[in-house]
Amino acid sequence: MPRRKRPKLAVYKFASCDGCQLSILDCEDELLAIGEELIIANFTEASSAVLPGPYDLALVEGSITTPHDAERIKEVRRQSKVLVTIGACATSGGIQALRNFRDHKEMLSVVYARPEYIDTLATSTAIAAHVPVDFELRGCPVSKHQLLEVVSAYLAGRTPAIGHHSVCIECKMRGTVCVMVAHGTPCLGPVTHAGCGALCPSYTRGCYGCFGPSAGTNLPALSGGLVKLGMKGSEIRRAFHSFNAAAPAFEKEGLAHDD
């Protein structure tokens, strides 16, 4: 029986640490099965063998930080039938979006001996701010399990079964004792997107929001709780302005507190 045509997968990198691409490679037990279903056609972190586009499914890591990025993502979009962004960098601009709140030229002069050689934008922005995106997968890095769900859903022709509830719900589902209530530990779990399985609270530490904002949450109410636990305005601002500083909900709540 002739083998059915497998869709072609491409994985692209923009401004990022490569951690989300490593999450793909971390699917050790599943990679062979993925290779049975998809042609891994363009994934230079994994192989220098690159097949030409167009590609059926593209996973895009990283944010747009340079004029070159801003042009390149348009070509990536043209080459990709379905485009999924993976990780905090690609979905909200990442930690590098901290530049959005400062004078980036001043920062360049502090970091680089010859800043005139650096060609960069004043902001770091999500891929969706530049081209249409079919699905956004959050996390810093993304969850391997959610990544496999996105790929499986693509192959099955359905919407990924990924909810938009908070890390708080994941704590309740796994029976983890609330670190805020039981220990007075500041935690962003009540407003952070689920996906990690409440990893940090399960080790008795607060969530620091690496999956970005969840849907339908009350950030000012959480900030009020953080104040009651003794956090200053500058600490609350820094808590929201980390990996997902430019995610609109976290950006707004961070700016509501003194730097």
Ligand code: SF4
């Ligand atoms: S989201 Fe986090 S792990 Fe992924 S590329 Fe960006 S910094 Fe790295």
Ligand code: SF4
């Ligand atoms: S608990 Fe929060 S900070 Fe820790 S991995 Fe999960 S989302 Fe990230």
